[in-house]
Structures are given as C-alpha cells and as structure tokens.
Amino acid sequence: MKTLLLCNLHIFTTVNLSLNGTMHHSHHICCWLLYQWAMGSAPASAAGSKSEDRNSPNTGTFISSKASSLSATMTHQYPALTAEQKKELQEIAQRIVAPGKGILAADESTGSMAKRLNPIGVENTEENRRRYRQLLFTADQRIDSCIGGVIFFHETLYQKSDDGVCFAKLIKDRDIVVGIKVDKGVVPLAGTNGETTTQGLDGLSERCAQYKKDGADFAKWRCVLKISETTPSQLAILENANVLARYASICQQNGIVPIVEPEILPDGDHDLKRCQYVTEKVLAAVYKALSDHHVYLEGTLLKPNMVTPGHSCPTKFSSEEIAMATVTALRRTVPPAVTGVTFLSGGQSEEEASVNLNAINTCPLTKPWALTFSYGRALQASALNAWKGDLNKEKAGTEEFIKRAQANGLAALGKYKSSGTAGAAAQSLYVANHAY
Amino acid sequence: MTHQFPALSPEQKKELSDIAQRIVAPGKGILAADESTGTMAKRLQKINVENTEENRRSFREILFSSDPSIANSIGGVIFFHETLYQKSDSGKLFPQVIKEKGIVVGIKVDKGTAGLNGTDGETTTQGLDGLSERCAQYKKDGCDFVKWRCVLKISDSCPSALAIAENANVLARYASISQQNGLVPIVEPEILPDGNHDLQRCQYATEKVLAAVYKALNDHHVYLEGTLLKPNMVTAGHSCTKKYTPQDVALATVTTLRRTVPAAVPGICFLSGGQSEEEASLNLNAINQVPLHRPWKLTFSYGRALQASALAAWVGKDANKKAAQDAFFTRAKINSLASKGEYKPATPASQAAMQSLYTSSYVY
Numbered sequence: 001m002k003t004l005l006l007c008n009l010h011i012f013t014t015v016n017l018s019l020n021g022t023m024h025h026s027h028h029i030c031c032w033l034l035y036q037w038a039m040g041s042a043p044a045s046a047a048g049s050k051s052e053d054r055n056s057p058n059t060g061t062f063i064s065s066k067a068s069s070l071s072a073t074m075t076h077q078y079p080a081l082t083a084e085q086k087k088e089l090q091e092i093a094q095r096i097v098a099p100g101k102g103i104l105a106a107d108e109s110t111g112s113m114a115k116r117l118n119p120i121g122v123e124n125t126e127e128n129r130r131r132y133r134q135l136l137f138t139a140d141q142r143i144d145s146c147i148g149g150v151i152f153f154h155e156t157l158y159q160k161s162d163d164g165v166c167f168a169k170l171i172k173d174r175d176i177v178v179g180i181k182v183d184k185g186v187v188p189l190a191g192t193n194g195e196t197t198t199q200g201l202d203g204l205s206e207r208c209a210q211y212k213k214d215g216a217d218f219a220k221w222r223c224v225l226k227i228s229e230t231t232p233s234q235l236a237i238l239e240n241a242n243v244l245a246r247y248a249s250i251c252q253q254n255g256i257v258p259i260v261e262p263e264i265l266p267d268g269d270h271d272l273k274r275c276q277y278v279t280e281k282v283l284a285a286v287y288k289a290l291s292d293h294h295v296y297l298e299g300t301l302l303k304p305n306m307v308t309p310g311h312s313c314p315t316k317f318s319s320e321e322i323a324m325a326t327v328t329a330l331r332r333t334v335p336p337a338v339t340g341v342t343f344l345s346g347g348q349s350e351e352e353a354s355v356n357l358n359a360i361n362t363c364p365l366t367k368p369w370a371l372t373f374s375y376g377r378a379l380q381a382s383a384l385n386a387w388k389g390d391l392n393k394e395k396a397g398t399e400e401f402i403k404r405a406q407a408n409g410l411a412a413l414g415k416y417k418s419s420g421t422a423g424a425a426a427q428s429l430y431v432a433n434h435a436y
Numbered sequence: 437m438t439h440q441f442p443a444l445s446p447e448q449k450k451e452l453s454d455i456a457q458r459i460v461a462p463g464k465g466i467l468a469a470d471e472s473t474g475t476m477a478k479r480l481q482k483i484n485v486e487n488t489e490e491n492r493r494s495f496r497e498i499l500f501s502s503d504p505s506i507a508n509s510i511g512g513v514i515f516f517h518e519t520l521y522q523k524s525d526s527g528k529l530f531p532q533v534i535k536e537k538g539i540v541v542g543i544k545v546d547k548g549t550a551g552l553n554g555t556d557g558e559t560t561t562q563g564l565d566g567l568s569e570r571c572a573q574y575k576k577d578g579c580d581f582v583k584w585r586c587v588l589k590i591s592d593s594c595p596s597a598l599a600i601a602e603n604a605n606v607l608a609r610y611a612s613i614s615q616q617n618g619l620v621p622i623v624e625p626e627i628l629p630d631g632n633h634d635l636q637r638c639q640y641a642t643e644k645v646l647a648a649v650y651k652a653l654n655d656h657h658v659y660l661e662g663t664l665l666k667p668n669m670v671t672a673g674h675s676c677t678k679k680y681t682p683q684d685v686a687l688a689t690v691t692t693l694r695r696t697v698p699a700a701v702p703g704i705c706f707l708s709g710g711q712s713e714e715e716a717s718l719n720l721n722a723i724n725q726v727p728l729h730r731p732w733k734l735t736f737s738y739g740r741a742l743q744a745s746a747l748a749a750w751v752g753k754d755a756n757k758k759a760a761q762d763a764f765f766t767r768a769k770i771n772s773l774a775s776k777g778e779y780k781p782a783t784p785a786s787q788a789a790m791q792s793l794y795t796s797s798y799v800y
Contacts, residue, residue: 076637077640274439277439280654284650284654284655287647288647288648288650288651291644291647291695291696292647297695328700330699331700332654332660332700333654334699335695335696335697336694336697336699336729336730336731337694366699367699368694368731434446434447
C-alpha cells in the first residue's frame with residue numbers, strides 16, 4: 001500500500017528556467033506530472049518497509065538493533081513533515097512573495113504603538129489602535145497587487161472593522177495571507193555586553209495551532225543583535241540562531257510558514273564592510289541552525305536587515321553600494337531553496353527603504369530568491385502623519401499607505417523610479433563585487 | 437567575531453573568482469587525471485598494462501595531446517604530482533601543453549585518508565603540513581587550482597557527527613590555505629555510494645554534510661566566489677534494491693544543493709564515483725534539466741567516466757593511440773552537452789523515457 005501520496009496531479013505553469021541574468025524568482029514549480037514512483041516496485045524486503053515508513057512519524061522500524069546510540073549520529077532521517085505539509089508551506093511562502101508583492105508589518109505591540117501614536121497626538125487606546133489598523137486594512141484593491149501578506153499583533157487579529165468583520169477575515173478574503181507575530185520580546189543574555197535572546201517558545205505549538213484555526217498562515221519572530229567593539233558575541237549569534245530554528249521548526253509542524261528575523265541593529269558608527277561581515281556571520285549561523293533543526297527551507301522566509309553603515313558612520317554610501325553589499329552577503333549565506341527574502345526597514349525613511357529595495361533588485365548578480373519588503377514604519381509613517389487620529393482624515397491616511405505600498409511593489413520588481421535621486425547618477429556607482 | 441581581518445585583497449579575490457569562472461565556463465568541465473600511482477595500478481591492471489612511470493606518462497600523453505578543440509569541453513585538468521613534472525612526446529612539460537590549449541591546470545594536494553579513532557571505520561584526510569609552501573610552489577609551476585578529497589560513508593552508524601565536523605573543518609583549512617596562495621580550492625566531501633541505503637537516505641546525509649561544509653568555510657573566512665564544490669550526486673547505495681531514474685537522481689541532487697550551497701559558489705563539478713560513462717552523462721544531463729532555479733554551474737569533474745573507454749581502446753598499444761584519443765574526445769563532448777542539459781542520447785526510447793518522469797520536489 002502506498003502511504004506516500006505522490007499522486008498530486010497538479011500542473012503548474014512553467015516559469016523561468018533561465019540560469020543567467022539578474023532576476024530569478026522560482027515562484028512557480030514547473031511541470032509536475034503524475035509519477036508512479038518505484039513505490040510500485042518496492043521490494044518486500046526491509047528496504048520496502050523503509051520507504052513505507054519514510055513519511056510516517058517515528059516508527060523507527062528501519063533502525064538497526066545494532067545502532068543503540070543514535071544520539072551521536074545523524075545518519076537517519078525522521079522526516080519532520082509529509083509531502084503534503086511541505087507543499088502547503090511552500091505554496092503559502094510563494095503567495096506571500098509573489099512577483100511585485102511584499103509584506104505590511106502591522107504587528108506593532110501595544111508598547112510600540114504608543115511610540116507611533118503619541119507623536120501624532122493620538123491616545124494609545126484599544127479603539128484608536130483598531131481605527132488605525134482599519135485605515136490600513138480597508139485600502140482599496142490597489143494594494144491587492146502589491147501586498148502579499150500582513151503581519152498582525154495578537155490583539156489586532158481578533159479586532160473587527162466598523163462593519164463587524166474580523167480583521168483576519170477581511171484580509172484573508174482579499175487573498176492576502178494573514179500572519180502573526182509570535183515572539184514574546186527580548187530578554188538579556190547574562191554575561192554579555194547588553195546582548196539579548198528572544199523568548200516565546202513555551203506553549204508555542206499550541207498557540208500556533210490556534211492561530212492557524214483563526215486564519216493565520218505565517219508567523220514572525222524577531223531576534224536582535226548589535227554591532228559594537230565587542231558584539232555580536234559568539235554566544236549571542238549561536239543562541240539567537242538556535243531559538244530562531246526552534247521557533248521555525250514548531251511553526252512548520254502547525255502548517256505555519258515561519259519568517260525568520262535575525263535583525264542586526266543599525267546603531268553605531270561602523271561602516272558598510274563591518275555590517276556586511278557581521279551579517280554574513282550571523283546568517284551563516286542561522287542557516288546552519290535551521291539545517292540542524294531539520295527546517296524545510298522552501299517553506300520559510302527570511303527577514304534580515306539590509307547591509308548598511310551604522311547610523312553614526314561618517315562615511316556615506318550610495319544605494320548601489322548598499323545593494324551590492326546586501327546581495328553579496330545573501331549570496332554567500334542564504335541557500336537558493338529559501339523562497340524569499342523580505343527586508344526589514346529598520347530606521348530607514350519611507351523613500352530610502354524603497355530606493356534601496358529597488359537598487360537591490362537591479363543589482364547585477366544572480367539572485368535566486370525573491371527580494372522584497374516587510375515594512376512597518378516605511379509603509380506607515382506618512383499614513384500616520386496624514387491621519388493624526390482625525391475621523392475626517394482617514395481616507396487621506398489610507399491614500400498615503402497605498403502610495404507607499406505601490407512604490408515598494410515596484411521596487412520589488414526593480415522598477416521604482418524615485419522622484420528624488422537622479423537615475424543617471426545612480427548608474428555609475430556600482431563597485432566591483434570583489435571589493436565586498 | 438565582530439571585526440573583520442580580511443583574508444584576501446580585492447585583487448586576490450578577483451584572480452580567484454576569474455580562475456573559477458574559467459574552469460566552469462559554459463559547456464566546460466574538469467578532467468580528473470589525478471589518479472595516484474596506486475590508483476593507476478588498478479586502472480592499468482584492468483587492461484593488462486604494467487604500472488610503470490612511462491606507461492602512466494604515455495596514457496596521460498594520449499589525453500593531453502588531444503586536438504585543441506578539446507578546450508571547448510574541458511575547462512580544467514587535475515594533475516597528480518608526478519604528472520605535473522612529466523613531459524609530452526615533444527618534450528614539453530604537461531602543464532604547459534594543457535595551458536597552451538587554454539585549459540586551467542590543477543593539482544591534487546591531499547595526502548590520502550587517515551583513520552578517525554573511535555569511529556566505525558571513518559576517516560579524515562591529511563596533508564595540511566607545509567601545505568602553504570607546497571601551494572606556493574605549485575602556483576609557480578603553473579597550477580591555478582587544487583583538489584582535496586574527503587571521504588564519508590553511509591551505514592547504520594555513519595556518517596557520525598565527528599566525521600562530518602572533522603572533514604568539514606579540514607576542507608575549510610585546506611581551502612583557506614589554497615586561497616592565500618592564489619589557488620582556487622575544489623572542495624570535495626565525497627559520500628561513498630557503498631551500501632544498500634535508498635535515495636532519500638543519501639539525500640539526507642548529503643544535506644547534513646554540505647551544511648556542515650559551508651558553515652566551516654564561513655567560519656574559516658573562505659571566499660566562496662573563488663571556490664568550486666566537487667560533491668557526489670545524490671544516488672541510492674550500490675546494493676539498494678530499488679531502482680531510480682536519472683530524473684530521480686537529478687531532482688534529489690538539485691534539491692539538496694539548493695538547500696545547502698550558497699549562490700556565491702560559481703560552480704559545482706560532480707564526481708562520477710562508481711557510475712559508468714553513460715550513467716554519469718545521463719545523470720548530469722538530467723541535473724541540468726531540473727525545473728528548479730540553479731544559480732551555480734552544474735558540470736563534471738570526471739575521472740573514470742571520461743577515461744574508461746579510452747583505456748579500453750588503448751590497452752597499452754601505440755597503434756591504438758588515435759582510437760583512445762577519439763574515445764576520450766567523444767566522452768568529453770557528451771559531457772559538455774550534458775553540462776548544458778543538451779545531451780540527446782542515441783536511443784530514442786531512453787529519451788522518451790526521460791521526458792515523463794519528473795516528480796514533485798515536495799517529496800524530497
């Protein structure tokens with residue numbers, strides 16, 4: 001009896017087999033045909049039982065009685081996910097980062113919302129937070145082609161629009177994927193120079209299962225590292241990579257695509273090279289941990305910082321230099337199997353974030369993953385300013401959000417033309433990538 | 437690990453990157469002619485030829501004196517130390533003969549495997565002592581790339597965590613030292629096809645091994661754009677009763693590489709292991725037709741799979757030189773096509789068979 005369900009008669013459109021050139025998004029898998037695999041001719045011997053057991057949980061019938069201490073070896077696979085689970089995860093990931101689409105990070109915690117609302121003179125009440133998110137979520141169909149996913153904060157997932165429709169349903173019905181922030185904030189790593197790890201693993205599986213029922217298909221977990229004379233330390237890199245891998249593994253068990261976010265803060269006076277070096281080390285550790293934890297890469301997304309100089313670095317760098325450093329770092333560390341890279345905007349202005357994303361997408365190096373945005377402030381700053389809590393200014397706020405969404409959708413395709421910088425000047429600033 | 441102490445200057449990086457690109461230029465692969473004296477004994481014994489220095493020279497002469505158009509299929513040749521200092525019939529040093537054809541010269545630099553105590557017969561590879569000085573000399577003597585082979589095996593208890601970590605580390609040390617001397621390191625973590633494990637098992641082990649290799653390369657600050665990878669294809673063990681098609685092998689192989697090999701690596705040159713000449717070509721061809729994005733070149737670094745017919749045609753006789761050379765040239769051309777996914781085998785039936793057998797990568 002075939003336990004492996006290989007009979008997926010899904011025929012997807014063929015896209016993009018080119019090896020050379022600059023833009024590569026394997027968003028659609030080509031030509032899946034029915035394949036009567038050798039299952040039909042599987043032998044009656046023990047080898048046959050191996051293939052039967054491959055996709056059933058831990059029956060361990062293929063473990064030789066001789067191999068008593070398997071903890072010291074990594075020779076046998078105990079598949080974490082079935083083919084169907086993998087397929088679901090990969091498809092969710094691909095939908096989120098479909099060409100021209102990115103993520104609206106609307107998952108500001110209650111505390112973070114205070115920082116957004118106070119400066120525009122709005123009281124940080126639950127109702128105001130609801131009204132503000134409604135302003136974003138009721139944007140018209142113009143955002144359907146540029147927003148692939150929205151990250152929610154827990155409170156918002158269960159809030160409703162004025163019409164009584166659950167926000168999660170509102171978003172899902174527009175074919176935008178619903179995501180949820182699941183970490184519980186940073187905690188200090190004792191014995192380090194002010195470094196942190198992130199908590200939230202306790203009961204995470206149960207929480208994920210519930211979020212999945214409530215409409216979420218992806219999750220986000222943010223780890224934070226910083227650059228200084230003594231940081232990031234070996235411990236901070238290892239610990240954060242490990243906790244990200246645990247989180248990712250648990251999410252996937254519950255049909256939730258994990259967005260892995262190892263943010264390296266832009267605080268400091270370090271230059272571009274330093275940030276690139278640190279980013280490469282951090283990402284290499286993250287992907288080693290994901291491999292160790294048997295995470296299915298095709299069903300994940302990465303949310304990294306762009307490689308930029310520190311905020312107080314006296315040297316200025318062009319968006320092309322930022323792009324080259326960023327893409328180089330990713331090419332050296334992020335396996336091609338990862339479906340998409342959705343950058344955080346950090347402290348960048350709305351325009352900066354769009355211009356940099358555009359430069360990244362026009363960088364002349366092979367980029368095997370989608371490169372798009374997962375922006376919070378860089379999508380909402382103008383919207384907040386236009387709204388200022390005024391009932392009559394809600395439409396104006398929404399318009400500002402739509403504008404930024406469209407700009408970033410273009411940037412994700414390398415087609416954004418900034419009104420500010422001169423295009424011609426930008427052309428000449430590519431530095432040979434051997435310098436990175 | 438907060439500060440960078442750059443291992444290479446931009447000029448050094450550029451040189452390494454350029455060499456690597458030349459070796460794996462479109463349609464090109466590597467002739468692995470680096471069989472040690474002991475290994476040559478096995479090759480020559482099979483065709484009843486005595487394993488003398490002259491016979492070894494003679495056979496390499498056949499390969500190296502091929503028509504210059506061989507350079508359309510061969511981007512690099514790996515030498516064994518002895519061969520690097522031998523001369524052609526016309527009195528020219530072999531490296532020079534190769535270089536004049538526009539092919540990059542490489543040299544095997546490891547000194548064979550050594551036992552890892554406390555394991556189930558696993559090994560590491562030695563050769564780090566004085567490696568930097570040896571590399572510097574090889575660079576002077578015309579080499580631009582090097583090769584180092586580590587060996588792992590699959591069994592109920594292997595590969596162990598120690599074998600994986602130790603071999604990954606020694607490969608990274610070797611790579612680091614090579615780059616310091618302007619030599620592109622080919623990193624070869626071979627997982628032997630011995631055993632009765634199935635395709636899935638080999639894929640799993642290969643993913644774990646390659647993840648460890650690339651973490652080690654990163655830890656050792658190796659410049660990936662100036663390296664090449666020489667892995668096994670993902671195949672079932674030799675005594676596995678289940679049969680797999682080239683498409684199965686191809687999809688499992690490409691899936692594995694996509695999950696572990698950074699896009700910055702310019703090329704992946706497969707070893708042929710125990711595969712026949714035709715098998716090795718068919719598999720490479722299928723690999724280059726897999727409908728998944730492959731950001732690195734996928735080509736060959738074949739020893740036996742390029743030379744078996746040539747050896748059989750030669751059988752040590754001068755009169756057979758042309759036939760042997762033609763046999764080699766034919767395999768080189770076929771593998772060149774396979775490296776572009778353009779090899780159309782003579783038998784139409786097998787071609788048709790190949791078309792329909794792609795299965796979903798979710799199964800991998």
